[in-house]
Structures are given as C-alpha cells and as structure tokens.
Amino acid sequence: MDRNVFARVWELRVGRINVYLLDTDIPENSAEDRLITAELYGGDLEMRMRQEIVLGIGGVKALAALGIEPDVFHMNEGHSAFLGLERIRLNVVEKKLDFYSALQVVAAANVFSTHTPVPAGNDSFSREMMQKYFGKFAKELNIPFDELFSFGHTRLNPNDPFSMTILALRLSRHANGVSKLHGEVTRSLWKDVWSGVLIHEVPITSITNGVHTKTWMAPEFADLYQKHLGDWEEHVTEPEFWRGVIDIHDAQLWETHQQLKRRLIDFIRDRERHRRERLGESPESIRKVNRILDPEILTVGFARRFATYKRGTLLFSDKERLKRLVNDATRPVQFIFAGKAHPRDEAGKALIQEVYKFSREPGLENRVVFLEDYDSYISRRLVQGVDLWLNHPLRPLEASGTSGMKSAPNGGINLSVLDGWWREGYNGSNGWAIGAEIDNGTTEFQNEVDASSLYQLLENQIVPLYYAKPDGKLPLAWLQLMRESIRSVTPVFNTQRMVKEYTEQLYIPAARGYQNFSRDGCGAATHLSQWKTQMRKDWPQVQISDVQVANKDRQSISVGESLQISARVHLGAVDPQHVRVEAYHGEVDNGEISNPTATVLNQSSPADGNGSYIYQGSVPATESGTYGFSVRVVPTHPCLMQAHELRLITWS
Template identity: 50%
Template sequence: MLRESGPSCDELLSRCEALASNLWWSWTPEVTGIFRDLDPVRWRELNHNPIKLLQEFSPRRLDRRASEMVLYSRINHAYRRLKEYISSKQVWSSTHAGVLGAKPVAYFSAEFGIHESLPIYSGGLGVLSGDHIKSASNLGVPLVATGLFYSQGYFRQQLDNAGYQSEQYIDTQVDGLPIEPALDPDGRTITVTIETRGGDLLAKVWRMQVGRVQLFLLDCNVEGNHPDDRRLTSRLYGGDVRTRIRQELVLGIGGVKAFQALGITPGVYHLNEGHSAFGPLEVIASRMEEDGLSSFDDALRDVAMQTVFTTHTPVPAGHDRFDCSLVEEHLGPVRDRLGLTYEQFMSLGKVDPHNHQESFCMTITGLKLSRTANAVSQLHGHVSRRMWAQLWPWRVEEEIPIGHITNGVHTPSWLAGQMKQLYDRHFENGWLNRVGESSVWQGIYRVDPQELWEIHNVLKNLMIHFVRHRYFDQCQRWDDTSEPETETGVLDPARLTIGFGRRFATYKRANLIFSDLDRIDRIVNHPACPVQFIFAGKAHPKDEPGKDFIRTIAALRHDSRFAGKVIFIEDYDVNVCRHMVQGVDVWLNNPRRPLEASGTSGQKVVLNGGLNLSILDGWWAEAYNGTNGFAIGKGTSHQQDEITDRSRCGIAVPGDRTTGGTRVFPTRRWVPRSLGGAHDEFHRDAGMAFQQ
C-alpha cells in the first residue's frame, strides 16, 4: 500500500500543536476537520478541544493516524495557511486603520465566548466579545483584549426529572487550553498588583492567541493572595457584591496594569459594558504621574478622548451599583493618586453628586470617563439616551451623546460549512470579506431553490440528530420509563421546527407562548401543518423566576400532547447554539420590548437559511422590511407589563390570523413539506432575509 509522504513524526506533532494553539482553527472548517478526522469519537467527547485531543497522541500514533486518513497534505496546507494569515499585510486595516499600528485598541470585557472548549462566557455579551475580536483578527485591526480567567467558568446546567435547574462547577485544567503565561519585554512572567485599602490583590496574566489578536486573561489564583482572593476569579458572575467589585477592580485596574507591564501603549480604550469602567482611572493616574499633570480634569480630558464606552442593556439589573463605602475600600489608593476628595471621586459614579444616598454606578462611570459612547442598536440608542438623560440636564434628549452601532456576528463562526460551499459557488469571489455590502447578497437569486432546500434539510437533520442525542442522555439520567426508549422517539424532521435559545432572564419571556396550552396544542398537533419546538438556555443561579420558566417548559414532556414535540435540552453553550441556528426553520424571540438591546442570534439563523420570528426589538426592529421574515406586533409596547405580556407570541393556526391581540405579519404562508420536496416561497423569503 502506498503511504502518503509527510514530515517526521515530531514535526507533524509540532505543526498540529501550532494549529491547536491559535484559536484561528475555531472558525476555520478545514482545520477543525483535521482534528475531527484524527478521532471523531474523542473529538466529540472532549468538547472539540484540539489541545486535549493531541495530548492523547504520541508522535508515532499521530503519524500512523495521519497516514491512515491521508492527512499529511491537509495538515501542511493548514499550517502554511495559518502562517500566511498571521503575516499577511493585505488586510482591511492596512488602508483603513493604519494609525492604530503603533498604538492598538485595548478591548476590555468581562467575558469572551470564543468556543465551547473555553468556558469563560455566559451569554450574549461574551459571544459578542468573542465575535468582536475574531472580526478584528480577520480585518487585521491592531487590537489587544483583556478579561478574566475563570478557572471554573460559568456553570454546567443539569435539569432534574421535574425540570428544575441545578448548577455544577468544574475546574478547568490550564494544560488543556491554548493558553500560556504572558511575558514582559524581558521575558519574565507578568503578575500585576492592585492596591486596595485592605491590602494588595495579585493577578497573574495569561496570554491566548485568537488569530492575529492577543487576548490577556487575569487570574487571581496565585501565591501571595488571601485564600478567598485566590478564588476571586474562579467563577463568572458568581459570589456576592464584594466579589463582584473585586473582580471588576482586577478587570479594569489590573487590565491597564497588564498592558503597561507588556509594554503596550493603547491608542484607544474600548470598555465593553461597565464592568471595566475602573480602567480609565488607572490610565488617568498614570498619566498624571508620568507626564507631571497636576490637574485631574486635564488628565481626564486627554484620556476620555481615547476612551470608547459601549452600554449593552436597558435592564436596571444589568448596571452594576456599589455602596460608596465599598468603592472607597477598593479604589481609595487610586483616589489618593488622583488627588480627589471622597465626594469628588464618588461623583464619578452618580447622577447627582450631592445625593449621599445614591450608590456608585459603573455605567455612569463609563459614560463620564469617555467621550464616545454607543448603544448596540438603533432602538437601544433611543432607550439609552432617555435612560441617562439626567447626566446631561442641559441637553434635549436627541443631543444626549450616546450613539448606536448595531451589533453583528462573525460570519465564519456561525455559517454552516454546507451553506458556505453554496455561497462560494454562487457569490462573487471574496464575498466573505464583504458580507456588509448588500450587493454581495444579490447572488442569492442565482441559487436554485431546490438546492437551497436540500441543504437546509441536511442541516435540519444534523441538528435533530444532535438534539435527540443530547435529550436521550438527559432521559437516561432521569431513568424515567415514560420517556421514549429510543432517540428517534422525539422530533420529526418533516415538522416545522421552531427554535428558542438564549439566557432565561424573565424579560425574554421564554414561556410566553405556553400561557394558553390549548392553543399551543392546536398548533403543535395540527393535522396538516404540525409544529415542534426546541428550547435551550440557562437561568442565573440566583434567578428563581428564570428557573421557573425553565421548569414550566421542561415539564411539558410529561404532557402527552407535547411529549417529543416540545424539547428542552440542557447546558446551552456555543456548541448547542451553533447546531440550533444552523438547523431550525424559524427562530423565535419574544422579549418585552424595548428590553432586548440587540439580540443577534436571529442573524445567525438568517445566514443559514432560516427565518426570524421576533418582537420588533433590538436589531430586528431595523432589519424587518415586511418581506424577509415575521414580526410580532407593530413595534409598540404598553406601560403595564401584564398587558404587554397578554399579547401572545404570534404563531398563527392556519385560518386563525389573530394571536391574542397581536398580529403576526408573515410575508407568505409557509407550510412544511416532506424532506424530498422544495418550497419556492420558503426560498424567496430566505433569499430576501439574506440581504439584511
């Protein structure tokens, strides 16, 4: 038998390790395909983690497997592509952001959702941050990012037989991640020190490579810290208010100190939400010390010109507030360096500096320390200007200095490989680098509807297979004899499949459509147009109402009308989301308007040929044009929540176009057909949706 010639065993392993150590692989299907082919079973069991996978291969075993699967040329090609990608100068930023080359953007975020094997994210904010730095990498934007290294990450979710959520925290092994200690210009491991009134906090700095972008994560589990502080960064959004302010102190102050130790001088500081709003205070203090500025106001003016602040939520609970005494305990040393009195310093986090009862708000601090601020959709911009208008009482609402930049998604991370191949055949060359140009999407009209339908059904079947497998594992753990004996006992590929996946915060109203079970019974079990639902999502460990929402939906499996047709799969993460957005027919989103600041999951569905059914909130309020999906309501809301909630989620039973007071405005009636049939109306709707 002929053997494919390749590099030596050691060189082969070295190249595979180089590919695994840069998270560029996470959005490059050719590379993930290599790791999957090395051992498909272990690849799945290890949560698609190439570092852990390669640890199970000796050089000789890897060489033998590469020979069996004819992988040498694929590995060599991927390795060359990675090197070319990192060194290429032909990138968007070369002509549009060259000034940042010497002084890059410093991007601060409390979480980063890059891949399921790196559990340092909880939801939309983290996924946005991950997409943001991956997009910066592809564009070649000089950007460095910082966050916290959560050794236990966010919790793993399990449901009991009654549908109640429990949380498990699992220690993450550093040697199983593409991470290494960050080194200063002299090659020494970096540990930063953050002063507080109660003593110093220490944080080690880790480095991670995300394409062309370096991500630096701070970790308080180091010698020299109090035992409680060594656990400070172990969990994302865990602990009490004291834990929260100390985490944000490490993120903001520690992040700036980390860049200083690395020899990085940012030209822009981008604060992604208020968690990192302490950071500019350290920059101001350093500027005063290094440049001899005696006036805080002068230093603030200079630093604010370099600072961008993004606010993400109109929900009050999403804006961190701390008692002023707690702020003084932790920021007192910085206040001393700034030369501010107690009252002057606390005014940085207050609407009314003279109100001694007002707590210190991180969002207010972020707004006051920046000269550029943005919301994350057009509607959210209006809401944010109204929400924070008291900070600028001399301005009319339209002149409040908070703009908006509507969130998007990193297309390569969410687009199914089969859909990318379709677009590659019918779209212009280089389309993936120009997805924001409407002309690119005119290529959808060259796609044969039959071909699009076939690909959609392939993706739908892959999703259903994945959901069945996950759900069957849940049933086996429950040992419930009422559950189906085989995986094929749930979900039908021929049914219209509606997906819902997001955080189970109460304002997102995940259980809204089940407020009238008889009506949903008529929809789910309609003789001509049956429907099925797939739900996934986590509630915060302290959010009991959110957990009740999960229990309400998960418990429907005990109702014979919905068993096998309304499925809740546990432990929602990037992997579950990827399968759902690539395979559902329709994506449901029914938040209480206008509390969904952006909500970009529907964009991922549209990219993959699905349709969006949503309240006119967030990005959908801008994208919906009457022909590209479905809108719930007319874009209005009521002052009383119970009246707003009474407007049912609009999934109309055929012949019944009203939906409990809210109209659904579909572009065309869509009826699910058998797997072998095409449906031109679905394709036309999908084609129009792709242009948004």
C-alpha cells in the same frame, strides 16, 4: 486599602488575536484574595468591587507590564470603568498634570459601550464601600474624595450610590448602545448625566451588534454560496453581492436546508437517547426516542439565556391553542427550546423548569423539546437546522440580541418582536414581526398582545405558507422568504460591518483626540481644562434678552420663504468666539418641538460696551405645518469632543 493583590497573566492565542486573562489564585496572595478571579458570578458586592478593581486598574497595570501601550481603551459595560481612574492617576503621577487636565487626555481616548437597557443591570457601590477602597486613591489624584465620588452619579441627588456606568460615561467622550433602538433607550436612561441637555442630543450613539458569519454558517451553505455567488467571504458586507441568492435553484436551496434539519433532529434524538439510557429508563422509552420531532414538519427554534424579560413561556400562554397547532393532522408545528439562566437568576431558572414540564405534557411530547446543557455547539446546530427562529423579548429590553442573525445565513427566517436588532433588520418581506411597537403598556398587556399576535401569525400566515407546495414538492413562497432573509440580513448584521463602524466612528476619533491632547506636554488638555473652569464661572452672565421676527406676517409664512430671526444676547465676560447661538426649530406637537433642527445665527453687530451682541439668521420654511422655534446659546471650543461636554445651555 493598604494591601497589594498580585495577578498572574495568562496569554490565550485566538487566531491572530491575543487575549490576556488575570488570575489571582497564586501563592503571593492571601486565601481571601485568591478567590477574586475564581468565580464570575459568585460572591457579594464586596467581591464585585474587588473583581472590578482587578479588571480595571489591574488590567491597565498588566498591559504596561507586557509592554503594551494602547492609545485607546474600549470598555464594554461599566465593569472595567476603574481603568479610567487609573489612567488619570498615571497622568497625574508621571506627567505631573492636574486631575482635570489628565481627565481631558484620558476621556478623549476612552470608548464605552453599554449593553444593558435597565438601570438594575448596572453595577453600583455605596459611599462607604467607595471610601474604603478609593479614599487613598483620591489623594493620589489630588482631589477630595467627594469630588471623585461625584463622577459616579448624576449630581442631582447626592445620596445616589456610585454607578459604574455613570463613571464610564463621565470618563469617555465616545459612548454607544448596541442597536438603534437601544441607543434611543440609553439616551433616555442616562439623560440626567447630561442634565439640561435634550434627550436626542445626549452624546450616546449606536452601533448595532453583528455575528461572525463564518462561525455560524453551516459548511453546506458556505459551499452553496461559493458555488453560485463566488468568494462570499470577500464580499460579506456587500448587499449587491448577496442578491445572487436569487440564482440558487429552488431544489438545491431546499435540499441543503433539509439536510441540516435532518442532522439537527438526529442530534437531538441521539442526546435524548443517551439521557434516557443514563437515567435507566425502559427499553420501550428508549425506542420511543425515534418519534421525537420530524424533519418534514415546520420546526421553530428558541434558544438563549433564560432571563425573565425574554419571556421563554409566552408560547404556552394558551396551551389548548398550542396543542391544536402541534397536533394538526395535515399541517403540524414542532418547537425546540434550549438555554441557560444566570446562576443567580432564580426566576430565569424557574422559566426553564416550566418549559421542561410543558415539553413532558401529554399532547406536547415529541413536538415540544427542551435541550439540556445549552452551549455554543448546540446553538450552532439549532440556528443551522430550524425553519423559523423565534424571539419575543419584552420591548424595549433587548439591547440587540444576535441569535436571529445567526439563523439567516443558514436560510432561517425570523419571527420576532420589533426590539433590538430586528427593529432594523425587518423589512416586511424577510420574516415576521410579533405585536405592535408598544412603548408604554403594562407588562401584562404587552404579554397578552404579543401572545395573541404570535398565535395569529403562526395559524394564519406562517403555517399555511410553509405547507403551500404548488408542485407537491417544494414550498416555493417559503423559499422566496428564505432568499430574502439571507439577502437582507447576512451583509448587514455581521462583525465585519460592526468592527468597521467602531473603527471609523469611535476608535479613530478617539485615537486622534488622544494624540491632540498628548502632544506638547499635554498643552491642549491643560488649556481646555482651564477654559472649561473659566467658562463655568462666567456662564451665569449669558442671557438672551430679546428675540425678534423680521417677517411682516409672523404667524403665516409660505413654503419656500424663510423666517428672519434676530436675537439680542448678553455674553458679559464670555468671548463671542466661544459661543454658538442657534435657532432651534421644528414642527410643534402638543406644545413640544418634534424632529428639531438647529440653525446657527451669525453675529451681526459688535458689543454695545456691556457685553451684548445681536445675532441674526434665517430659517427656511420647507414644508407646510405648524412650526415653532426657540433661540439658545451653547459654549463652543475647537478642542471639545462633544457638543454638550460642559452641560451648559441658555434658552430664550
């Protein structure tokens, strides 16, 4: 398109960090363009496209205008993925590189994190819209528009729309999901971007999210840790240090927690009193506020964005059973709900309305509360004050989740589906896991299983444990669980550990890659680009013509022995130093090799004159069982940053 959009840059100082915000609501822009940054979730796909151009391309230009020249760019979700195209364009225009050489430089220095485990949550644009906004841009990159468009889809179906997530994956050599399970889901979700590559080898790793512990920890708990453990902020990531919670006296730990619980309940009553006064309710109704919740009762919290997959109404699937729980004469339970829905998520809003209605029903009022106007302040009050933190997303749709991480440093215990972070956090003695790890049942079946499990855990394990007070005062077994929750969750699920992992696993390799490809007039990038072009041209010649097993008894090999493998590989014009020949082996399960390992086979004989070579190696038989193997050839080059960057594999 032939028009300029201007943006004012706002600088926001958050501690030692500068945050830059782009604002198009300025006189230099048309009325239409002034709205681009007005509303995050407003507008149609066209508005979304404009916002993502301003964020991605405008973001790169803004940093340049500020004199900031980063080596590494980190994209969170695909919304900013156009920054990769702008960085390539700058290399083409300023350094006179061709598109594919510039791509090597830029992709080496891009990091991409995806937080969305469903395809529908990823932005995509039609071919027509991309042509409208990027037709001219493709000319600046010196490539045909169709070639540019292909960077936004799997290349298996040319009719697919242009996916921002696929663009980000293609323009990054470093990509991650935000928990171990989410990494597995993401590799499976985007496997077609690496067509032909085995799912577990798709180059998407995982770094589990964390929370800023000091932000969410109540000052009372911070003081308690300071007194009994020492300078906890300096040792927040050290599991051994947190074993010190064992030394905190039962009465002190319980009283600190109860103090925060009383504060939470006072806060909720205060808000409800103001709400009833605002609505002009009767003096009797306002007096009844003091009956809402009770600090001596087991208190369960559920607060988050109300997306349908988080199943905010799962607890209400058996109302009679719930009423028996909350109205038990000697061991009652109370629940506090809070949250907001995405402005466009009508189903999510409907869930909030349902929860609110349930909280007003006879038999549930005063024991089930919904807090309005959810924000970080309410969230902090909740995670610091409840006994039990409830989370039951539809597995495996929770990429990570962090609310339960915030509860643990405050002595809160998690009751959650084994999804997102809790699949790693749960150790069998620091909380409870709802339901089985179902991967392929229907939604209805999973709802049924998880609701049943939730009620059984509450009735048979959680409630009895909370109210078991051998000395008549303190729930000693519950206190042990609190300690284990603090000890196991706090040192692992925090931002210090998370940032350290991003730095070591992604940022430093990306910075090194950028430096390697940028030096000497980007010589290494140009060389790698040319090598890839030649390799793609020559690869069809690569064939594995014969595989032999040298062992006398091929079918039965004793543990401790090795399988001797030799393979005849025809490489044609491909240089042997640019291939890796591997035996791919592992236990056979339903005809598939599970938990595979790749063992490199070494070249043992020179070419026979027509480009064929013999490769040999041995695979140790370390455990008993039924095993299988295959032989494969993959291209290799010292400058490749991913094992399957070319998506080329030849199998026997």
